[in-house]
Amino acid sequence: MGILKSDGTGRRLDGDLGDGDRAFDGTVGDEEIRDALHGAIDKFFDRISGKSKADGAEASLDGGVSGSAAGAASSPAALDLPAMMRRLAEVGEPAWGRYILANDMLRDKIDAAEGDEMAARAAECGREWAARARERYGTNRPGEIAAKLGIAVADNPAPVSGRRALFAQYLPGSGDDARIEVLADPLNRYGTLRERLIAQASGAEGSDGGNGGNDSAADGVADLEHLLPTVARVRTLLLAHELFHAIEDRNEADIYTRTATIRLWKVFGKENRSTVRGLGEIGAGAFARELVGAPFCPFALDVLLMWAYAPDNARALYRQVLRFDE
Numbered sequence: 001m002g003i004l005k006s007d008g009t010g011r012r013l014d015g016d017l018g019d020g021d022r023a024f025d026g027t028v029g030d031e032e033i034r035d036a037l038h039g040a041i042d043k044f045f046d047r048i049s050g051k052s053k054a055d056g057a058e059a060s061l062d063g064g065v066s067g068s069a070a071g072a073a074s075s076p077a078a079l080d081l082p083a084m085m086r087r088l089a090e091v092g093e094p095a096w097g098r099y100i101l102a103n104d105m106l107r108d109k110i111d112a113a114e115g116d117e118m119a120a121r122a123a124e125c126g127r128e129w130a131a132r133a134r135e136r137y138g139t140n141r142p143g144e145i146a147a148k149l150g151i152a153v154a155d156n157p158a159p160v161s162g163r164r165a166l167f168a169q170y171l172p173g174s175g176d177d178a179r180i181e182v183l184a185d186p187l188n189r190y191g192t193l194r195e196r197l198i199a200q201a202s203g204a205e206g207s208d209g210g211n212g213g214n215d216s217a218a219d220g221v222a223d224l225e226h227l228l229p230t231v232a233r234v235r236t237l238l239l240a241h242e243l244f245h246a247i248e249d250r251n252e253a254d255i256y257t258r259t260a261t262i263r264l265w266k267v268f269g270k271e272n273r274s275t276v277r278g279l280g281e282i283g284a285g286a287f288a289r290e291l292v293g294a295p296f297c298p299f300a301l302d303v304l305l306m307w308a309y310a311p312d313n314a315r316a317l318y319r320q321v322l323r324f325d326e
């Protein structure tokens with residue numbers, strides 16, 4: 001799960017991969033690993049970079065400076081992270097589906113009604129597999145399920161840099177060395193940010209002079225703790241998201257998110273169809289939410305984790321999501 005292009009290059013499925021339960025056979029190179037993206041936001045960055053530069057912000061994540069702490073504190077009047085998370089928790093599933101599909105490479109080929117229907121089915125597919133996994137493995141912990149599937153889980157210490165904001169990824173490997181990596185950097189940054197926001201809120205009684213100050217500070221802290229999930233919860237959601245991609249890989253012959261297709265063209269009775277990568281992302285989000293439980297759609301993590309790098313980019317993502325929730 002991460003914010004990258006979703007142009008479908010993550011893996012090539014045109015070849016005959018044969019039996020459905022076989023793990024991915026490694027026909028892609030490192031550059032093409034199935035990155036578990038759901039956002040397509042690399043393209044999104046392309047679209048907003050001009051605007052960001054005009055704002056004096058750097059669309060690239062390398063700059064980093066505007067990241068973690070600075071953004072929220074320096075512009076208190078601006079849309080802050082807790083406010084965005086509060087609003088995002090109200091965004092309905094159809095809107096999230098449109099957000100994901102709007103960033104898919106094939107977005108222009110997907111009719112709106114067809115897209116809504118496919119997104120709904122993909123989400124349902126994710127939930128069904130979550131229930132199935134829970135029943136079969138007797139746990140809702142994605143790490144335990146991954147272990148039972150022979151998938152290693154590791155933290156990747158690499159810094160997030162460049163234009164990609166990658167939060168976690170599923171690496172199919174060559175069959176018996178499949179693994180899920182969760183990037184430590186975004187989680188560390190978010191953890192620091194969360195602690196700082198909560199510490200600020202708990203110190204708020206000093207500024208409003210006495211009576212009731214402690215109560216309101218306590219309310220503020222409780223509010224933040226509710227709106228901003230713990231690092232452990234975020235990590236579990238990311239892990240669950242990737243776990244769905246592993247499950248897709250192993251069931252690609254019949255899982256909806258890998259078998260549903262749209263028509264690209266039809267000429268004289270001959271047609272060409274394609275799977276839609278975004279459906280896997282929608283399925284992964286629904287799977288994670290169903291398995292782990294969350295008061296918000298896991299795609300809100302795009303905004304949450306992006307904030308620690310570049311608040312302006314996080315706000316832009318937020319606005320993009322809300323456009324689909326009208």
Ligand SMILES: [Zn+2]
Pocket residue numbers: 001002035036037038241242245280281284
């Ligand atoms: Zn994904």
